[in-house]
Amino acid sequence: MVHRPGYVLAPVLAFPLLKELTVDDLIDLLVIGGGTAGIVGAKTAARLGARTVLVEQHRTGGDCLWTGCVPSKTILSAAARAAMIREAAGIEPDFDKVRERISATITTIEPADSPAALEQAGVTVMHGTARFVAPGLAEISDAAAAGMAGTAGSIDGAAQRIRFRQALVVTGSFPSVPEIPGLEDTGYVTSDTIWDLTELPPRLVVIGGGPIACELGQAFARLGSEVTLLARSGLLPREDPEAVALVQASLERDGVEVLLHDQPARVHAATDGRDGTVSAGVKVVTTAAGRRLEAEVVLIATGRTPRTKGLGLQRLGVECDDAGHVVVDATMRSSNHSIFAAGDVTAHPKFTHLAGVHASTAASNALLGLRRRVSSTIPRITYTSPEVAAVGHTAATGPGVRTSTVSLEHTDRALTEDAAEGFARLVIGRRGRILGGTLVGPRAGESLGELSLAVANKLTTRQLAGVTHAYPTYNDALWNAAVAHASGGLDSPAVKTATGALAGLVRRRRRGPKSQPSDR
Numbered sequence: 001m002v003h004r005p006g007y008v009l010a011p012v013l014a015f016p017l018l019k020e021l022t023v024d025d026l027i028d029l030l031v032i033g034g035g036t037a038g039i040v041g042a043k044t045a046a047r048l049g050a051r052t053v054l055v056e057q058h059r060t061g062g063d064c065l066w067t068g069c070v071p072s073k074t075i076l077s078a079a080a081r082a083a084m085i086r087e088a089a090g091i092e093p094d095f096d097k098v099r100e101r102i103s104a105t106i107t108t109i110e111p112a113d114s115p116a117a118l119e120q121a122g123v124t125v126m127h128g129t130a131r132f133v134a135p136g137l138a139e140i141s142d143a144a145a146a147g148m149a150g151t152a153g154s155i156d157g158a159a160q161r162i163r164f165r166q167a168l169v170v171t172g173s174f175p176s177v178p179e180i181p182g183l184e185d186t187g188y189v190t191s192d193t194i195w196d197l198t199e200l201p202p203r204l205v206v207i208g209g210g211p212i213a214c215e216l217g218q219a220f221a222r223l224g225s226e227v228t229l230l231a232r233s234g235l236l237p238r239e240d241p242e243a244v245a246l247v248q249a250s251l252e253r254d255g256v257e258v259l260l261h262d263q264p265a266r267v268h269a270a271t272d273g274r275d276g277t278v279s280a281g282v283k284v285v286t287t288a289a290g291r292r293l294e295a296e297v298v299l300i301a302t303g304r305t306p307r308t309k310g311l312g313l314q315r316l317g318v319e320c321d322d323a324g325h326v327v328v329d330a331t332m333r334s335s336n337h338s339i340f341a342a343g344d345v346t347a348h349p350k351f352t353h354l355a356g357v358h359a360s361t362a363a364s365n366a367l368l369g370l371r372r373r374v375s376s377t378i379p380r381i382t383y384t385s386p387e388v389a390a391v392g393h394t395a396a397t398g399p400g401v402r403t404s405t406v407s408l409e410h411t412d413r414a415l416t417e418d419a420a421e422g423f424a425r426l427v428i429g430r431r432g433r434i435l436g437g438t439l440v441g442p443r444a445g446e447s448l449g450e451l452s453l454a455v456a457n458k459l460t461t462r463q464l465a466g467v468t469h470a471y472p473t474y475n476d477a478l479w480n481a482a483v484a485h486a487s488g489g490l491d492s493p494a495v496k497t498a499t500g501a502l503a504g505l506v507r508r509r510r511r512g513p514k515s516q517p518s519d520r
C-alpha cells in the first residue's frame with residue numbers, strides 16, 4: 001500500500017547485506033506473517049541492512065488488502081454512489097459491477113504488497129506456515145521460497161528449518177464466531193467470506209455492533225439488501241454517544257433495522273410452514289428477546305481472535321493473555337526478549353495504521369537494541385456515513401477538562417453541500433491543551449490528521465486557532481471549536497480584568513503621561 005513505506009525508518013546499514021541466503025545462515029529477523037505489520041516490519045528491517053526472512057502462509061497483503069480495509073471502503077464508496085443514483089434516477093445497482101470494482105481496487109493496490117515488492121526491498125519471502133520449535137529455531141511447513149538459494153520447496157510437504165537471532169510475530173487475527181445453537185449447521189459469512197457472495201442477498205442479518213457491522217450493514221442496505229443489525233451492546237461502544245446517535249439515525253434512514261442490547265439465541269433453516277420442507281437458503285435467527293429474523297445471509301461481525309495457536313510460543317516462554325494475544329511491553333517486546341510482536345496479534349486496537357507503525361518500531365527496536373516506545377495517540381475512523389473520527393480523550397472526564405463543540409450546521413462547507421449533520425468536539429484540558437476529540441460528518445476522517453497532530457504534540461486551542469485555515473472546508477468545524485475555546489477564555493472575568501487593565505495602559509501610553517500637555 002502506498003502509505004506503508006512512510007513508516008519505514010531512514011536506511012542505516014547496521015548489518016552486512018547478504019547476497020544470497022541459504023538454510024545454514026543465521027538470519028537477523030524472522031517475520032512470521034505477511035499482512036500490514038509483517039510487510040512494514042520486514043521492510044524496516046531490510047532497510048536497516050538486516051538479513052530478513054518473511055514467511056506467509058496464504059497471501060501477502062493480509063486482511064487489510066484482501067478482506068478488510070480495501071474491500072470494505074470500496075463497497076462503501078460504491079454503495080454511496082448507488083444510493084445517489086437510485087434517488088436521482090431510480091436505477092438499482094448492478095452487484096456484479098460492485099464486485100468488479102472491489103477486485104479492481106485490490107488488483108491496483110496489490111503490487112505494492114506483493115512478494116516481488118518485498119524482495120525488491122531486500123526481504124526474502126517464503127511461502128509456508130511457520131512455528132517455533134526451539135529458541136532461535138523455527139520450522140516452516142509446506143515451505144516454498146523466493147530467493148532462498150536452492151533449498152525450500154524442493155521436497156514435497158517437507159518442513160524446512162530456519163535459524164534466527166530475533167523474530168517478529170505478526171500473525172494477525174481471524175473473525176470470532178460466537179457459539180449460537182444451529183449457526184454452524186445453517187451457515188453464515190464473516191468479513192473473510194462475505195466478498196465471495198455472487199448475488200446481493202435480498203435480506204441480511206448482521207450480528208454485531210462494531211465498525212464491521214456498521215460499515216458493512218450500511219453498505220449492503222444502500223446496495224439494496226434489507227438489513228437487520230443485531231448487537232448485544234449499543235452501536236460503536238467506544239464512540240461519543242452523540243456521534244453514535246447520528247450513525248444510528250443514518251443507518252435507519254438507509255433502511256437498516258437496528259436491534260440493540262439483544263443477541264441471537266439460535267439459528268435454524270426456515271421451513272415453508274405447510275409440509276415442513278426447508279426453504280432454500282433462508283435462515284431464521286431467533287433473538288434472546290424473542291424476535292424472529294429471516295434472511296438469506298447472516299453476517300457474523302462480533303470481534304476478532306488473535307492467531308497464536310500452534311505457533312509454539314509457549315515453548316519459547318512468550319506470554320499470551322487469556323484471549324490469546326501476545327503480551328508486549330511499550331517497545332513491542334514480548335516476555336522472551338528475542339521475540340517481538342505487532343498488529344492484530346497483540347491486544348492493541350486492531351487498525352492497519354497501528355499495525356504498520358508498531359511493526360516498524362518493533363523491528364528497529366529489535367535490530368538496533370533500542371527501547372523506543374510506541375505512541376499512545378491512536379486515531380481511528382469508522383467509515384459510515386457520517387464518518388466518525390476520534391483520537392485521544394473523547395469525553396470531558398476529570399477536573400478542569402472541558403469540551404468545545406461546533407455543529408456542521410454552522411460550517412459553511414457542510415451547508416453548501418447540504419450535509420450539515422455532524423460536529424467537531426474538542427476535549428480540552430488545563431491551559432487549553434487539546435487532549436482529544438471526535439469529528440463527525442462527511443470526510444471527518446480527513447480532518448483527523450490535524451487533530452492527531454495537535455494531541456500528539458500537546459498543542460493548545462490558541463495554537464490551533466492561530467493557524468489560518470482555508471475557507472470553506474469541513475475542517476472549519478475543528479478550527480472553530482478551537483477558536484471558540486481560545487476566545488471564550490477571553491470572556492472569563494479574570495482575563496477580562498487583565499485585558500481591561502492592559503488596554504487602559506496602552507491608551508495611557510498613547511496619550512502620554514497625564515501631567516504632559518495634550519497635543520490637542
Ligand SMILES: Cc1cc2nc3c(=O)[nH]c(=O)nc-3n(C[C@H](O)[C@H](O)[C@H](O)COP(=O)(O)OP(=O)(O)OC[C@H]3O[C@@H](n4cnc5c(N)ncnc54)[C@H](O)[C@@H]3O)c2cc1C
Nearest residue numbers: 033035036037057062063064068130172343344350351352
Ligand atoms: C472488514 C474489515 C475492515 C477493516 N477496516 C479497517 C480500516 O478501515 N482501517 C484500519 O485501520 N483497519 C481496518 N481493519 C483492521 C485491519 O485490517 C487490521 O488491523 C490489519 O489488517 C492487521 O494487520 P496484521 O498484519 O496485524 O494482520 P493480518 O493482516 O491478519 O496479517 C497476518 C498474516 O499472517 C499470516 N499468518 C498467520 N499465521 C501464520 C503462520 N504461522 N505462518 C505464516 N504466516 C502466517 C496470515 O496468513 C496473514 O496474511 C479492518 C478489518 C476488517 C476485518
Ligand SMILES: NC(=O)c1ccc[n+]([C@@H]2O[C@H](COP(=O)([O-])OP(=O)(O)OC[C@H]3O[C@@H](n4cnc5c(N)ncnc54)[C@H](O)[C@@H]3O)[C@@H](O)[C@H]2O)c1
Nearest residue numbers: 178208209210211212231232233263301302303350381382
Ligand atoms: N474503520 C476501521 O478502522 C475498522 C473497520 C472494521 C474493523 N475494524 C477493526 O476490526 C476489529 C473487529 O471489528 P468488529 O466490528 O468485528 O468487532 P468489535 O469488537 O469492534 O465489535 C463487536 C461487536 O459485536 C457485538 N457482539 C459480540 N458478541 C455478540 C453476540 N453474541 N451477539 C450480538 N452481538 C455481539 C459486541 O457487542 C460489539 O458491538 C475492530 O477491533 C476494529 O478495530 C476497524
